Amino acid sequence: MAIAYATWAVANPGAYQLLFEGRDLLENPTTIDAGVDRLQGRLEDRLRGLPAGGRNETVQAELLWIALHGLVVTRIRKAHHAWRREVTEDALLLVDAFTA
Numbered sequence: 001m002a003i004a005y006a007t008w009a010v011a012n013p014g015a016y017q018l019l020f021e022g023r024d025l026l027e028n029p030t031t032i033d034a035g036v037d038r039l040q041g042r043l044e045d046r047l048r049g050l051p052a053g054g055r056n057e058t059v060q061a062e063l064l065w066i067a068l069h070g071l072v073v074t075r076i077r078k079a080h081h082a083w084r085r086e087v088t089e090d091a092l093l094l095v096d097a098f099t100a
Contacts, residue, residue, distance in 0.1 A: 001045070001046060002091040002092065002094065002095045003088045005068055005091070006068060006075075006087045006091040007091075009076070010087050012076075013076040016076065017076070020069065021035075036065075040062055040063075040065050044060075047064070047098070047099065063098065064098045067094045071087065071090055072087075086091060
């Protein structure tokens with residue numbers, strides 16, 4: 001899920017920015033809020049049952065999405081930077097950090 005999110009976002013920066021950063025441009029921003037809530041819910045479902053050291057899955061899902069969003073935004077805004085890893089590898093490293 002994280003790989004699909006990051007890969008799509010970097011391949012479609014305009015659409016990503018409209019969906020996740022252009023909230024104020026929309027007539028009904030609650031639609032975007034509902035999408036973000038759905039995404040966080042899916043992350044929470046995936047994290048449920050993993051060894052999280054007693055951490056709250058809802059908090060972990062929110063923090064993971066924040067981290068993935070930061071990864072994507074950085075890659076979009078710094079597209080010409082010579083990244084050492086592919087965005088997919090960084091997405092997996094973030095998931096590992098939140099599930100280990």
